[in-house]
Amino acid sequence: MKLLLALAVAVLSLSGVVPIQAADPLPSWNDGKAKQSIVEFVTKVTTAGSPDFVPVPERIATFDNDGCLWAEQPMYVQLQFAFDRVNALALQHPEWKETEPFASLLKGDVKGALAGGEKAMLGIVMATHAGMTTEEFERTVQEWFAKAKHPKTGRPYTEMVYQPMLELLAYLRVNGFKTFIVSGGGVEFMRPWTEKVYGIPPEQVVGSSIKTKFDIRDGKPVLVRLPEINFIDDKEGKPVGIQQHIGRRPVAAFGNSDGDLQMLQWTAAGPGVRFCLYVHHDDSDREWAYDRESHIGRLDKGLDEAKAKGWTVVSMRDDWREVYPK
Amino acid sequence: MKLLLALAVAVLSLSGVVPIQAADPLPSWNDGKAKQSIVEFVTKVTTAGSPDFVPVPERIATFDNDGCLWAEQPMYVQLQFAFDRVNALALQHPEWKETEPFASLLKGDVKGALAGGEKAMLGIVMATHAGMTTEEFERTVQEWFAKAKHPKTGRPYTEMVYQPMLELLAYLRVNGFKTFIVSGGGVEFMRPWTEKVYGIPPEQVVGSSIKTKFDIRDGKPVLVRLPEINFIDDKEGKPVGIQQHIGRRPVAAFGNSDGDLQMLQWTAAGPGVRFCLYVHHDDSDREWAYDRESHIGRLDKGLDEAKAKGWTVVSMRDDWREVYPK
Numbered sequence: 001m002k003l004l005l006a007l008a009v010a011v012l013s014l015s016g017v018v019p020i021q022a023a024d025p026l027p028s029w030n031d032g033k034a035k036q037s038i039v040e041f042v043t044k045v046t047t048a049g050s051p052d053f054v055p056v057p058e059r060i061a062t063f064d065n066d067g068c069l070w071a072e073q074p075m076y077v078q079l080q081f082a083f084d085r086v087n088a089l090a091l092q093h094p095e096w097k098e099t100e101p102f103a104s105l106l107k108g109d110v111k112g113a114l115a116g117g118e119k120a121m122l123g124i125v126m127a128t129h130a131g132m133t134t135e136e137f138e139r140t141v142q143e144w145f146a147k148a149k150h151p152k153t154g155r156p157y158t159e160m161v162y163q164p165m166l167e168l169l170a171y172l173r174v175n176g177f178k179t180f181i182v183s184g185g186g187v188e189f190m191r192p193w194t195e196k197v198y199g200i201p202p203e204q205v206v207g208s209s210i211k212t213k214f215d216i217r218d219g220k221p222v223l224v225r226l227p228e229i230n231f232i233d234d235k236e237g238k239p240v241g242i243q244q245h246i247g248r249r250p251v252a253a254f255g256n257s258d259g260d261l262q263m264l265q266w267t268a269a270g271p272g273v274r275f276c277l278y279v280h281h282d283d284s285d286r287e288w289a290y291d292r293e294s295h296i297g298r299l300d301k302g303l304d305e306a307k308a309k310g311w312t313v314v315s316m317r318d319d320w321r322e323v324y325p326k
Numbered sequence: 327m328k329l330l331l332a333l334a335v336a337v338l339s340l341s342g343v344v345p346i347q348a349a350d351p352l353p354s355w356n357d358g359k360a361k362q363s364i365v366e367f368v369t370k371v372t373t374a375g376s377p378d379f380v381p382v383p384e385r386i387a388t389f390d391n392d393g394c395l396w397a398e399q400p401m402y403v404q405l406q407f408a409f410d411r412v413n414a415l416a417l418q419h420p421e422w423k424e425t426e427p428f429a430s431l432l433k434g435d436v437k438g439a440l441a442g443g444e445k446a447m448l449g450i451v452m453a454t455h456a457g458m459t460t461e462e463f464e465r466t467v468q469e470w471f472a473k474a475k476h477p478k479t480g481r482p483y484t485e486m487v488y489q490p491m492l493e494l495l496a497y498l499r500v501n502g503f504k505t506f507i508v509s510g511g512g513v514e515f516m517r518p519w520t521e522k523v524y525g526i527p528p529e530q531v532v533g534s535s536i537k538t539k540f541d542i543r544d545g546k547p548v549l550v551r552l553p554e555i556n557f558i559d560d561k562e563g564k565p566v567g568i569q570q571h572i573g574r575r576p577v578a579a580f581g582n583s584d585g586d587l588q589m590l591q592w593t594a595a596g597p598g599v600r601f602c603l604y605v606h607h608d609d610s611d612r613e614w615a616y617d618r619e620s621h622i623g624r625l626d627k628g629l630d631e632a633k634a635k636g637w638t639v640v641s642m643r644d645d646w647r648e649v650y651p652k
Contacts, residue, residue: 188573205573243549
């Protein structure tokens with residue numbers, strides 16, 4: 001039996017059916033404590049007979065998206081999408097010329113538009129994310145991503161993902177992990193492209209959402225997106241979203257901001273060996289440098305807690321050989 | 327390459343690593359139209375080059391639970407759990423002796439307890455399902471299942487599952503399907519045992535839920551179950567739950583009542599070949615016979631729509647060789 005197995009593996013390796021573990025599964029990671037801690041954790045939990053062994057079904061890993069898997073500067077991508085949609089929809093809404101926050105936005109005055117605080121933001125989100133069917137929204141998202149470019153690099157947003165994190169996702173999956181996104185972003189804004197870009201299927205994306213309603217239109221069942229918050233998957237919401245959606249505590253969690261802190265705390269508090277990692281944005285040359293003072297992706301309490309608890313803190317500057325895919 | 331693949335498959339078959347399709351993957355199903363329709367559908371969507379071929383990631387199949395995967399008579403299992411919990415908790419609640427619906431329930435008068443309608447039911451559910459952490463609730467559910475017996479057969483509830491449906495779940499999975507439960511039942515009532523009993527992991531269970539709240543107690547993060555409805559995964563709620571949780575329309579859906587009708591409609595309305603199946607309870611000898619007039623698992627509109635649309639209707643009496651596992 002053992003011989004047959006060995007033969008099978010050899011044949012499959014030749015045929016390329018089974019992913020072959022490269023000599024280095026994380027080539028865009030520089031050698032150092034961060035990379036080492038990842039490999040040590042994965043080795044521990046996947047080594048049969050090890051006291052830290054975790055059975056495959058329990059190998060759940062959760063990743064924040066904005067600032068953890070892709071760039072969140074100079075503005076959350078979904079916010080840029082909402083602004084672009086306001087402009088695209090303006091002709092259908094002549095009243096927006098006289099109504100805030102739309103009037104400012106249409107004049108290109110983002111700061112003025114956002115001066116209205118949470119209420120202004122909610123107005124923009126609902127005007128651009130609700131009122132259509134789920135299929136219509138999905139199409140709109142796909143069309144936007146096909147054209148939109150990052151304002152600094154000119155690359156499509158789906159190329160503003162972090163190459164080292166793509167390798168990490170693949171490395172975990174090859175080792176039997178199920179990888180999930182757990183993001184404050186809108187779940188239906190992510191699902192149209194996460195499978196292609198991250199290898200993460202729609203059913204493994206957890207995010208914020210608005211309510212939807214089942215309806216029959218012209219004899220055809222549809223789901224209509226309503227202008228009402230359903231769930232905010234951020235901060236204290238992340239463990240709640242994880243429990244609702246996954247129903248099992250992760251053994252590894254990856255974030256970059258204080259919005260991920262509760263997810264990391266929830267993960268760390270489980271029995272047995274756990275792995276928590278923060279991506280620290282300290283690379284002003286190749287990406288951005290921000291943490292305690294930033295209004296986007298602030299990492300303050302989380303940085304202190306990571307140090308106190310010995311979580312892995314990744315320096316983008318020192319630990320990453322590459323930032324974006326070539 | 328082709329030769330290598332063939333060799334690899336041959337070797338793996340010998341070594342038993344790859345599940346070998348038995349001559350009959352559905353031995354508890356009698357030959358007939360129902361069984362034939364299942365096999366034909368699976369063959370169509372899994373045959374490479376077929377116009378009906380469905381790529382593996384899109385092979386999503388959703389199953390109702392009560393009355394579809396296990397018996398729901400003479401009472402929904404979760405209701406029995408709630409009643410048993412009221413009795414177990416009565417000592418801590420002396421006031422229940424004087425308060426409905428608890429007073430009636432404690433006297434064994436279920437009918438009297440439920441006379442208060444939805445409000446009474448909600449009171450019983452919240453008194454028994456909320457107020458503890460998610461971990462405490464999970465333990466309570468596990469302990470209850472370890473002891474509780476079905477009132478008619480005396481078997482543990484986890485043995486009151488349908489053998490033909492277990493075979494169907496396995497048959498779909500061997501053919502690349504991801505199988506989900508989409509039930510009106512409480513998601514945290516199912517997750518502690520679905521993996522062992524159905525081979526369905528917690529993250530593939532969609533159900534009704536109450537709200538939970540993240541909290542730190544004695545320095546330890548917990549999720550506390552609140553006495554507030556979060557989501558009802560029934561009727562119009564099922565397509566909503568599917569979209570929220572799976573984010574992809576199923577290609578096959580399985581139910582047994584009008585509560586599943588919208589899920590089947592939503593599934594059927596997708597492009598390409600789709601499969602919808604109703605389990606029809608018409609076996610008064612081995613199980614129960616009920617449909618249009620039943621207050622549990624009523625199948626009325628659904629039966630008409632199944633006939634009109636040519637969905638598969640399974641006769642438990644005629645199509646199933648066995649009902650429960652031996």
